[in-house]
Amino acid sequence: MTTDIKQMGSPLAARMIINKREVDYFCGTSYYALHGDPRVIAAACKALHEYGTGPGTLMDSPPLVEVVARAASFFETESAQYIVSGYLGDMLLTQALSNDYDMVFVDDSSHYSVFDGIRSTGKRIIPFSHLDPEDLIQKLRENLKPKQIPLVMSDGVFPMTGAIAPLREYVKALAPYEGALLCVDDSHAVGVIGEKGQGTLEYCGVQGDNCYIAGTLSKAFGGLGGIIPGNNELMEKISHNVRIPAGASPPCTGAAAASAMGLKIVSEHPEMRMQLWDNVASMRKGLRQLGVDVPDSPVPIVPVTGLSGVNLKQVQHSLEEKGIVVAHVPPRGYSDAPDKESLRIAVFSTHTREQIDKLLASLAKLL
Ligand SMILES: Cc1ncc(COP(=O)(O)O)c(C=O)c1O
Incomplete structure (x- = not known):
């Protein structure tokens, strides 16, 4: 998995400093952003x-x-x-x-x-x-x-x-x-x-x-x-x-x-879990509207893959230029990674509606 991330410059959060720049962070596994709480x-x-x-x-x-x-x-x-x-x-x-x-x-x-x-x-x-x-x-x-x-x-x-x-x-x-x-x-x-x-x-x-x-x-x-x-x-x-x-x-x-x-x-705080599931549902629904095949599921790991004629590494770079960080997973690049490249979007309970909408709007232009 590559994210081209060099260094954190603040505690982990849905909006945090990476490489001296404030970005929307959609990577990793801290689904409630508790590592920076x-x-x-x-x-x-x-x-x-x-x-x-x-x-x-x-x-x-x-x-x-x-x-x-x-x-x-x-x-x-x-x-x-x-x-x-x-x-x-x-x-x-x-x-x-x-x-x-x-x-x-x-x-x-x-x-x-x-x-x-x-x-x-x-x-x-x-x-x-x-x-x-x-x-x-x-x-x-x-x-x-x-x-x-x-x-x-x-x-x-x-x-x-x-x-x-x-x-x-x-x-x-x-x-x-x-x-x-x-x-x-x-x-x-x-x-x-x-x-x-x-x-x-x-x-x-x-x-x-x-x-x-x-x-x-x-x-x-x-x-x-x-x-x-x-x-x-x-x-x-x-x-x-x-x-x-x-x-x-x-x-x-x-x-x-x-x-x-x-x-x-x-x-x-079970309400954090409800908020996470809500955010996951919004992300998955938004991606389906863009033609990405993602099932309904409460899991905050949302893959984008299987799109013909789209260079996902390029998409990742373009998102990063807009201040949105997601992971790019090469074919078979990790234990369960599919044999096609994918983007891995991690949804947190602390992502705002605006952050999710901005990512979806950016993807709509890039996919
Ligand atoms: C499925 C799975 N099991 C185990 C681990 C290892 O967990 P830890 O980071 O707590 O050592 C990981 C780490 O990413 C994982 O994805």
Whole structure:
């Protein structure tokens, strides 16, 4: 993915300074712009003053404890495991459950962290076609011996296209296999989709005993670090089967306090989610009116692609000249990027109607 962005000159915001110039910012993953929110910044600064950058050993600090409590409350689980990155979360989750399954079936366009995570388990890995439950059914039939237990893994929301994995269909495909598990990298969905913002499992209505997520606090929540919500049994499995929490330093105290504040803000202000969905609906509707094929969806990642005779790299540059920054994604330029170039528009809850209209009006002239 290229944005030609050199350097931020202000905290992240829907309107911010990049390369010494004030621009409308439609990139990245901070869907509520919380990374630049004064409450989040103040919480991080306070924690740094009170506790320094971190324990230096494996001690807990109040911000780390607060993240776990707030995450468990947000996801309505008994507990949660907080680690230094979302990237490592897929590894942590699939290693924790490694005694519970024999083989992994994975969407072939899943994020790099999903593949690195499942490879670390040493289990056999069978990729199935992107977003394709029929292919999953066939691969399950072809590869599983009687009594073998499958684990299915996928991104919940894909980072470049914003596609939502058909989790309900995956759960149906798994019904004949007793003990089958579903694990979802929900980095782009937590805090964003589902009635309570709990992510893709909630959105698809498949929350249950054998469904797990690895999320991140580094995107919608405005902080940093991976979060794996779950019951006490899962926490036991993590402590028995996974070395990351014991062998890696916890997130920096400032990052933890920022994450805790992000969780607090998203929990206490569901109206932010409604505003985000509203903005997403306006952007998607506006693009459809321009002839861009975008489905109705609450996901704030909106791709522009598949337009014949349009040079999207040129469109990105022209937008930038007008003070609007979007990302250009080359063909297959990221884990799930399509084989055609695309623009990736990230919608924030804090974008104004005027900003969205200006982007759409500019695109109307350029596409
Ligand atoms: C699908 C997905 N999973 C995991 C990650 C990594 O999350 P983190 O930045 O918290 O390490 C990303 C990062 O962009 C991602 O897109």
